[in-house]
Amino acid sequence: xxxxxxxxxxxxxxxxxxxxxxxxxxxxxxxxxxxxxxxxxxxxxxxxxxxxxxxxxxxxxxxxxxxxxxxxxxxxxxxxxxxxxxxxxxxxxxxxxxxxxxxxxxxxxxxxxxxxxxxxxxxxxxxxxxxxxxxxxxxxxxxxxxxxxxxxxxxxxxxxxxxxxxxxxxxxxxxxxxxxxxxxxx
Numbered sequence: 001x002x003x004x005x006x007x008x009x010x011x012x013x014x015x016x017x018x019x020x021x022x023x024x025x026x027x028x029x030x031x032x033x034x035x036x037x038x039x040x041x042x043x044x045x046x047x048x049x050x051x052x053x054x055x056x057x058x059x060x061x062x063x064x065x066x067x068x069x070x071x072x073x074x075x076x077x078x079x080x081x082x083x084x085x086x087x088x089x090x091x092x093x094x095x096x097x098x099x100x101x102x103x104x105x106x107x108x109x110x111x112x113x114x115x116x117x118x119x120x121x122x123x124x125x126x127x128x129x130x131x132x133x134x135x136x137x138x139x140x141x142x143x144x145x146x147x148x149x150x151x152x153x154x155x156x157x158x159x160x161x162x163x164x165x166x167x168x169x170x171x172x173x174x175x176x177x178x179x180x181x182x183x184x185x186x
Contacts, residue, residue, distance in 0.1 A: 026185050033082050033093060033185075037063040040111045044161055054115055054159065060085045060122040064096055064112040064179075075100040080182070081112070083126055087119070092126050093185035098177040113161040121157035129179035 024032070040063045045052045055061050064081030076099045083092040116122035 030091075030093060030185055033080060034091075036065050036111075037082055037084075040065075040113060040163070043111070043163055044113050047163075048161070051113075051115075051161070055113075056086070058115045058117055059087055059119045060116045062094070062112070062114040062116075062125065062179075064094075064114075065109075066096060066098075066112060067107070067109050068098070069107050070100075070102075073101060075102065081179075083122070085122065093182045094126075094129070094179050095182050096177060096179045100176065109164070111163045113163075115159040115161075116157065117159070118157045125158070125179065126181065129181075130176070 041055070044055075060083060062081055062083040064079050066077050066079030068075060068077030076097075078095070078097045080093070080095050083094060084090075085092070114125070116125065
């Protein structure tokens with residue numbers, strides 16, 4: 001029981017630190033998300049140099065920061081991010097949440113980059129935002145120490161890259177993820 005409570009406290013701490021903090025103004029939150037986006041893109045381009053051209057040529061892309069907790073048979077998480085329409089230059093700020101079932105344990109702070117290869121995929125993501133899937137991963141990382149298995153997948157006109165920032169996790173889950181527009185930041 002104390003492990004579950006400790007993991008919950010850790011997740012809440014990570015989520016409270018998201019996007020400049022709970023008491024930040026919308027402008028401060030947008031600035032923090034923009035800074036996170038640039039750092040994640042820099043990390044992506046360093047790991048996969050061809051991604052720079054892929055992102056630039058796409059109708060749009062999204063970058064999200066997410067914290068996830070897996071407690072034996074259940075996992076849950078949440079985060080925030082921004083979708084960039086490369087054609088118009090418009091940003092749409094969004095939130096995300098996920099729940100799942102499966103085996104595993106751990107806490108993980110990770111980043112997602114979604115590259116939309118069609119305008120239809122970009123609009124569908126902003127308007128509907130659902131994603132379902134299976135995930136299996138292992139991570140033991142803190143700063144530059146440790147390792148994590150990264151993921152890259154192409155699904156329904158979208159390429160998805162995932163990077164683990166920090167965490168200790170071993171999990172195999174079936175989960176649903178919901179992305180939605182953040183009315184407070186748009």
